[in-house]
Amino acid sequence: xxxxxxxxxxxxxxxxxxxxxxxxxxxxxxxxxxxxxxxxxxxxxxxxxxxxxxxxxxxxxxxxxxxxxxxxxxxxxxxxxxxxxxxxxxxxxxxxxxxxxxxxxxxxxxxxxxxxxxxxxxxxxxxxxxxxxxxxxxxxxxxxxxxxxxxxxxxxxxxxxxxxxxxxxxxxxxxxxxxxxxxxxxxxxxxxxxxxxxxxxxxxxxxxxxxxxxxxxxxxxxxxxxxxxxxxxxxxxxxxxxxxxxxxxxxxxxxxxxxxxxxxxxxxxxxxxxxxxxxxxxxxxxxxxxxxxxxxxxxxxxxxxxxxxxxxxxxxxxxxxxxxxxxxxxxxxxxxxxxxxxxxxxxxxxxxxxxxxxxxxxxxxxxxxxxxxxxxxxxx
Amino acid sequence: xxxxxxxxxxxxxxxxxxxxxxxxxxxxxxxxxxxxxxxxxxxxxxxxxxxxxxxxxxxxxxxxxxxxxxxxxxxxxxxxxxxxxxxxxxxxxxxxxxxxxxxxxxxxxxxxxxxxxxxxxxxxxxxxxxxxxxxxxxxxxxxxxxxxxxxxxxxxxxxxxxxxxxxxxxxxxxxxxxxxxxxxxxxxxxxxxxxxxxxxxxxxxxxxxxxxxxxxxxxxxxxxxxxxxxxxxxxxxxxxxxxxxxxxxxxxx
Ligand SMILES: Cc1ncc(C[n+]2csc(CCOP(=O)(O)OP(=O)(O)O)c2C)c(N)n1
Ligand code: SF4
Ligand SMILES: [Mg+2]
Numbered sequence: 180x181x182x183x184x185x186x187x188x189x190x191x192x193x194x195x196x197x198x199x200x201x202x203x204x205x206x207x208x209x210x211x212x213x214x215x216x217x218x219x220x221x222x223x224x225x226x227x228x229x230x231x232x233x234x235x236x237x238x239x240x241x242x243x244x245x246x247x248x249x250x251x252x253x254x255x256x257x258x259x260x261x262x263x264x265x266x267x268x269x270x271x272x273x274x275x276x277x278x279x280x281x282x283x284x285x286x287x288x289x290x291x292x293x294x295x296x297x298x299x300x301x302x303x304x305x306x307x308x309x310x311x312x313x314x315x316x317x318x319x320x321x322x323x324x325x326x327x328x329x330x331x332x333x334x335x336x337x338x339x340x341x342x343x344x345x346x347x348x349x350x351x352x353x354x355x356x357x358x359x360x361x362x363x364x365x366x367x368x369x370x371x372x373x374x375x376x377x378x379x380x381x382x383x384x385x386x387x388x389x390x391x392x393x394x395x396x397x398x399x400x401x402x403x404x405x406x407x408x409x410x411x412x413x414x415x416x417x418x419x420x421x422x423x424x425x426x427x428x429x430x431x432x433x434x435x436x437x438x439x440x441x442x443x444x445x446x447x448x449x450x451x452x453x454x455x456x457x458x459x460x461x462x463x464x465x466x467x468x469x470x471x472x473x474x475x476x477x478x479x480x481x482x483x484x485x486x487x488x489x490x491x492x493x494x495x496x497x498x499x500x501x502x503x504x505x506x507x508x509x510x511x512x513x514x515x516x517x518x519x520x521x522x523x524x525x526x527x528x529x530x531x532x533x534x535x536x537x538x539x540x541x542x543x544x545x546x547x548x549x550x551x552x553x554x555x556x557x558x559x
Numbered sequence: 560x561x562x563x564x565x566x567x568x569x570x571x572x573x574x575x576x577x578x579x580x581x582x583x584x585x586x587x588x589x590x591x592x593x594x595x596x597x598x599x600x601x602x603x604x605x606x607x608x609x610x611x612x613x614x615x616x617x618x619x620x621x622x623x624x625x626x627x628x629x630x631x632x633x634x635x636x637x638x639x640x641x642x643x644x645x646x647x648x649x650x651x652x653x654x655x656x657x658x659x660x661x662x663x664x665x666x667x668x669x670x671x672x673x674x675x676x677x678x679x680x681x682x683x684x685x686x687x688x689x690x691x692x693x694x695x696x697x698x699x700x701x702x703x704x705x706x707x708x709x710x711x712x713x714x715x716x717x718x719x720x721x722x723x724x725x726x727x728x729x730x731x732x733x734x735x736x737x738x739x740x741x742x743x744x745x746x747x748x749x750x751x752x753x754x755x756x757x758x759x760x761x762x763x764x765x766x767x768x769x770x771x772x773x774x775x776x777x778x779x780x781x782x783x784x785x786x787x788x789x790x791x792x793x794x795x796x797x798x799x800x801x802x803x804x805x806x807x808x809x810x811x812x
Contacts, residue, residue: 212643213639213642213643215638215639239642239643241638241639241642243635243638243668244664244665244668245664247631247632247635247665248632248634248635248638248664248665248668249635251628251629251632251635251636251639251665252635252636252638252639252642253639254628254636254639255607255626255628255635255636255637255638255639255640255641255643256639256640256642256643257639258626258640259605259639259640259641259643259644259647260643260644261639261643263639263643277629278629278632281628281629402644403605403624403626403640403644403647404602404603404605404624404644404646404647406602407624408569408601408602408622408623408624409624409625409626410569410618410619410625410627411624411625411626411627412618412619412626412627413627413628413629414627420619421571421572421619422618422619422627
């Protein structure tokens with residue numbers, strides 16, 4: 180089994196951290212020993228803490244010349260055997276897209292943290308947004324899958340970073356932690372458990388690294404320098420990695436497999452949270468920082484006797500369509516507040532049986548509980 | 560290739576994809592002969608390449624770990640692998656377009672950082688794979704598919720650029736100088752720190768044919784005439800050196 184238990188990066192108990200610092204601690208706890216990145220607000224504190232912590236733990240930190248090289252160095256290090264990560268924000272995330280497609284197609288485990296700010300372009304560098312949710316899924320060309328987690332607290336910045344490494348290693352897939360500026364800079368208590376459960380990629384000798392017996396299975400991934408004479412390419416390849424750039428069957432088989440290995444494993448990947456859903460007439464479907472305001476609004480309305488419920492998507496991709504579909508059969512309407520123009524609301528429409536009401540706020544500020552309460556009152 | 564060299568080639572890969580007369584095939588053989596000459600175990604080597612005809616030199620032909628990456632980023636991938644596992648002997652082999660146009664920034668930064676990479680640039684002065692568009696290495700006045708009236712720009716001096724960025728060992732040879740080139744590759748493999756070799760490599764279909772060199776012998780003749788060893792060049796005037804390509808070594812030689 181590739182699961183193991185290791186000691187957390189910090190002494191157990193209560194700590195007080197910012198979300199970005201908690202990401203770095205989560206990474207160290209998960210066994211990350213390689214970081215490559217380029218400074219950008221509002222994610223730079225992750226990089227600064229990683230520089231410090233990797234120095235203490237015998238890992239490798241490198242500040243690259245841009246984000247194109249950062250994601251490339253991460254992929255190179257991952258094939259050399261590292262648990263590797265980078266962190267960025269808006270413009271840097273855009274620059275990483277080609278490299279992300281390469282990592283997805285070569286089935287390279289890596290973690291990419293995007294602390295979202297108000298875009299597009301340079302936008303408002305110090306302000307909050309959730310405008311990169313669709314980009315995370317569709318930003319590189321071609322058909323591929325990735326995993327996206329959405330944290331709502333400093334605690335989850337820590338825990339989901341560990342989870343992101345575990346998912347990346349287990350499914351050999353780029354995994355994203357899509358925090359928002361507000362949670363990156365939020366300071367609150369962080370409870371550290373003494374032990375952390377981590378997954379290390381499976382290795383095998385003499386087995387094709389790009390082929391599995393069943394669509395759910397993940398091929399083993401040896402590292403450079405282990406005598407496997409690996410052949411890694413971002414061109415279409417067969418199970419051994421040999422380029423097959425004009426064989427329709429090989430291409431179709433590979434595309435199906437890299438999509439299926441994530442989609443067929445959805446039950447073990449996807450995680451959602453729900454409260455007050457049993458008798459709810461209206462449900463708030465939310466994620467990230469907006470889920471904090473949503474929960475506060477929902478609790479207030481519940482105390483006043485309104486039948487309103489709450490569902491929080493901890494995983495955004497692969498999208499929890501099953502959970503949304505099931506919810507939509509129980510409630511009359513689903514309300515989706517977002518700091519973008521309705522990216523998740525639109526996706527939820529694909530599986531919802533009831534009306535989806537999108538609430539979009541794109542002013543670089545978090546959505547306040549009063550705003551959500553007011554909007555919900557109109558629906559109740 | 561002779562029998563002794565077979566161990567360096569990946570089994571099951573029948574032929575190289577290069578056009579007849581392509582210099583990339585000669586370079587492929589010389590790199591492997593240099594490795595053979597030093598008796599290096601291919602399992603210690605990692606070959607990283609970008610995108611282009613030149614990037615196909617190691618991948619899939621070399622019987623070692625190979626990482627065929629995205630266009631321009633080979634050095635960045637190599638940096639990650641080498642920093643995480645310093646035991647790997649990492650060689651980057653790619654084209655002039657890949658390493659100096661789209662990827663130029665990574666190259667100068669890797670030289671500055673003095674990462675222990677051996678970078679070999681197969682310079683055919685053109686974008687071969689995409690159909691002969693002008694490159695940052697195309698000589699002024701030469702015809703390409705995007706400079707029908709002649710290239711208005713000057714080319715980079717790749718060796719000067721890398722040396723200025725901090726390259727430890729910097730060399731330039733043409734595939735028409737196979738022995739000197741092989742010795743140079745050996746030196747790069749042996750030395751520590753960032754080393755760089757520019758290899759002039761003829762491309763008839765995309766470069767030669769548009770510039771009155773329709774056959775391999777013609778372009779080879781042109782290269783041999785153009786190349787002048789550093790020692791000889793030192794005694795010559797500016798005018799005498801006009802249009803010449805100086806070959807030899809710079810830095811820690
Ligand atoms: C981002 C990106 N832009 C453009 C291309 C198209 N492309 C493929 S190879 C190449 C040029 C390669 O030239 P060079 O590195 O000199 O290699 P050569 O084929 O001449 O050996 C280009 C522009 C690409 N693959 N990726
Ligand atoms: S196009 Fe030019 S560089 Fe490419 S294989 Fe043919 S001769 Fe070589
Ligand atoms: Mg070229």
